[in-house]
Amino acid sequence: xxxxxxHLPTLSVQEGDNSIxxxxxxxxxxxxxxxxxxxxxxxxxxxxxxxxxxxxxxGQRVTVLLNKxxxxxxxxxxxxxxxxxxxxxxxxxxxxxxxxxxxGAGTTVTVRA
Amino acid sequence: xxxxxxxxxxxxxxxxxxVTLSCSQTLNHNVMYWYQQKSSQAxxxxxxxxxxxxxxxADTPDNFQSRRPNTxxxxxxxxxxxxxxxxxxxxxxxxxxxxxxxGNGTRLTVT
Numbered sequence: 001x002x003x004x005x006x007h008l009p010t011l012s013v014q015e016g017d018n019s020i021x022x023x024x025x026x027x028x029x030x031x032x033x034x035x036x037x038x039x040x041x042x043x044x045x046x047x048x049x050x051x052x053x054x055x056x057x058x059g060q061r062v063t064v065l066l067n068k069x070x071x072x073x074x075x076x077x078x079x080x081x082x083x084x085x086x087x088x089x090x091x092x093x094x095x096x097x098x099x100x101x102x103x104g105a106g107t108t109v110t111v112r113a
Numbered sequence: 114x115x116x117x118x119x120x121x122x123x124x125x126x127x128x129x130x131x132v133t134l135s136c137s138q139t140l141n142h143n144v145m146y147w148y149q150q151k152s153s154q155a156x157x158x159x160x161x162x163x164x165x166x167x168x169x170x171a172d173t174p175d176n177f178q179s180r181r182p183n184t185x186x187x188x189x190x191x192x193x194x195x196x197x198x199x200x201x202x203x204x205x206x207x208x209x210x211x212x213x214x215x216g217n218g219t220r221l222t223v224t
Binding site for chain 1: 117119144146153154155156157158161203205207208209210212213214215216217218220
């Protein structure tokens with residue numbers, strides 16, 4: 001079935017650099033997307049979300065970009081810190097008639113000191 | 114303050130011995146979800162409740178059952194755990210068009 005997936009399973013980044021985590025989705029009906037961060041031994045933690053009527057949304061040190069033309073979603077983390085080391089999942093919610101979340105495979109981000 | 118609380122954090126059960134995992138939420142959301150997450154994989158939805166309406170995913174084994182006695186609590190019952198059921202079980206709650214809030218999970222070991 002249709003699902004959300006990530007391009008790379010792992011990402012190693014130098015502390016202080018910017019990180020970009022990518023995600024591709026295949027369901028054109030999806031209208032709500034969320035990025036989660038999951039640290040070892042914990043549940044997924046909400047980072048930022050975006051609806052399909054937007055192409056960019058910013059939070060504190062994070063930016064989510066949505067390109068509906070190519071069905072691509074990305075998460076940018078500015079000035080990556082050691083505490084950003086975690087697994088990052090993108091997830092899609094197909095909108096008002098489907099409030100279930102479908103998760104992509106995840107990207108493990110490792111921050112090098 | 115934790116909004117979704119799962120107990121216990123770690124659970125060990127024997128092969129075939131029934132086990133119950135519990136979840137409570139303080140957000141008063143209509144919807145509660147149970148996800149299964151195996152090592153290095155994405156969470157996989159098992160089922161969800163919209164109020165008292167139970168919704169099973171098509172590929173969720175019959176071995177997994179759930180109860181929701183009230184808005185705040187939801188239980189996952191595994192009737193006859195197999196070795197393949199060892200995983201992290203995540204409970205979540207949320208509303209339509211809003212992000213889910215997850216608990217920290219229960220890690221189930223089957224011996």
